[in-house]
Amino acid sequence: MLRQTLQQKLLQKLSPQQIQFIKLLQVPTVSLDARIKEELEENPALEDGSLANMNDPVEEYPDKDPDDDFNSDENTYEDEFSVDEYIQEDDYKDYGSGYDSDDDDNKKEMPIAIQDSFFENLQNQLDLLALSNKDYLIGQQIIGSLDDDGYLRRPIPSLIDDLAFSQNIIVEEKDVEEMLKVIQEFDPAGIGARSLQECLAIQLRKKDQENSTIQKAMQVVENYLDEFTKKHYDKIEKQLGVNSEELKDIVNEILKLNPKPGDSGAVAGKQLHIIPDFHISNNDGVLHLTLNGRNAPELRVSRSYQEMFEHYEKAEKNDKKMREAVQFVKQKLDSAKWFIDAIKQRQQTLLKTMNAIMEYQYEYFLTGDDRMLKPMILKDIADRIEMDISTVSRVANSKYVQTEFGTFLLKSFFSEAIQTESGEEVSNKEVKKILEECIANEDKRKPLADEKLTDILKEKGYSIARRTVAKYREAMNIPVARLRKEL
Incomplete structure (x- = not known):
């Protein structure tokens, strides 16, 4: 039976402007240019101020509380609107001048070496051979079936089927094997x-x-590869009848081999290029934080669209097409204004969050010593800047800061607290640093087991369980003692 009922619900929903801000906040600097370019292409009412008429009077973007989060009355755009609201062009013009300039980075382009790809290199070698048409097609099919690491994981029968369907040739298994x-x-x-x-x-x-x-x-590769990978060297010595010195030479010869030959050419052409979102400089013991200039683009509302809106507003509105035109222009102007607001709020939130992190870890940023890192969780920063934990998380998970000690992901400064025997709380990164030093200085012929590492930490005043030591070791991508053994 169908019935109509009237219900009253209290719900929390994000406005489109808040959703836009959240998406922009988690975009790293390296991707922000593409996001702004996309918005400029979609919205003709939004202009790049750096490309617009530079003779226009420029006024700094008005200050705005970053905690407003588009909830104030002035940011709630109702159906009724005023033309004066959109004629404040100068308010949305050049607000990027107060940030660290990155012009040099924009002008410099990293040269890219021109070289054949991995598959092109193999194809060139195939072209040099005197082959029959059938063998050449088989060779092409094999090369095209290789994975990026250089392995052929497609079964031979499947290759035969591929040749039959794609090249219309019938071959036997021995032809492909050869x-x-x-x-x-x-x-x-x-x-x-x-x-x-x-x-x-x-x-x-x-x-x-x-x-x-x-x-x-x-012999080791063909018969004892499993023992070799597990570093059961004593078994290999007995099976081959060699001493430790001879086995060391054998192991070194195998370690020289490339387990992923296809990656060798590809890796050479790849370069990991990180653009830091923040810069921290040390001026005689005083830290100075700046935001990467790319985070402060010069955006403004289009003057031509404002004039068009003013013209339509004064025109006769009885015409349906005219009303649609007014609504369209209003929508584009709203969207441009919201986007500029979101970019501005993004800048303020980034600076506010990073400044809180810098103040919290001040001693670390002065020295670069991991042991100076204080225990810090997302809630600590969220409480300081009076924002939600999710906002801090979005900033920390995707942003980098450049210091005189290197460039780091903000997430790496967050760590849990561990209590020492004296009752002092220290960061678990300090424990990881000690573990790393112990393992680096161990006798590789007799590596330290997790139990021994636990005892060393207890001697230093860190009372933690063996399973915690194993968890930290795995987090640092350090294998177990047996796999760290060397001859």
Whole structure:
């Protein structure tokens, strides 16, 4: 039975402006340019002030409380509007002048080396061979089926089916196997392997086969690879009948091999380029924080759209098309104004959050010593700046700060507290630093087990459990003691 009922609910919903601000807040500096360009393309009422008429009078963007969060009456755009609201062009013009300029970074372009890709290199080697048309097509199919790391993980029967469907040629398994052996002779060595064992064996076969160390290394790869990866060196010594010095040479020979030959060419062309969002400088013991100039673009509302809106506002509104035109222009002007507000609020929130982090970790930013890091969680900063924890999280998870000690993700400054025997609370990063130093200075022939590391920490006054030590070690990507063993 269908019935109509009247219900009253109290809900919390984000306004479109708040959603826009949240999305902009988590965008890193390196992606902000693209986001602004996208908005400029979509909204003709929004202009890039740096490209507009620079002879216009420029006035600094009015101050705005970053905690307003678009909830005040002046930011609640009702259906009724005033033309005067949109003629304040100068209020939205050049507000980026107070930030750290990044003009030099904009002018400098990093040169990119022109080189053949991994697959182009293999194709060039295939082109140099005198092959029949069938073998050439098989070779092309094999090269196209390789993964980025250089391995062939597609089964031979599937390659035969691919050739039948795509090239309309019928081949046998032995034809593909023979052509695969040809490609496995290509550079880089180890290409076209179907397993790690085959990859290492291909590389060893290209070395001097008269060398006894190479011969023993081949035996290890073919027969004792599992023991080798688990570093059961004593078992390998017994099986091969070699002493520790000979085994050391064998192990070193295997470690020289490339387990991912396809990545060798690709990695050379890739460069990780991080653009910091903040800069912290030390001026005689006083820290100075600046925001990257790219976070302060010169945006303004289009003068032509304002004049168009003023003209439409004064015109006769009885015409339906005229009313639609007024509504369209109003919508674009609203959107431009909201976007400029969101960018401005983003800048203020970033500076407010980073300044609180800098003040909290002042001693660390002065010295760069990890042991000076205080225990700090998101709530500590959120309480200081009187914002929500989620806002601090969005800033910390995607923003970088450049210091004289390096460039760091803000998230790396947050850590949990550990209590020492004296009752003092220290950051778990301090414990990780001590663990890292202990492992770096250990005897690699007899690495320190987690139990021994726990005892060392207790001697230093850090009473933590062995499982916590294991958790910290894994977080630092340090393997267990057995896998750290060296000859």
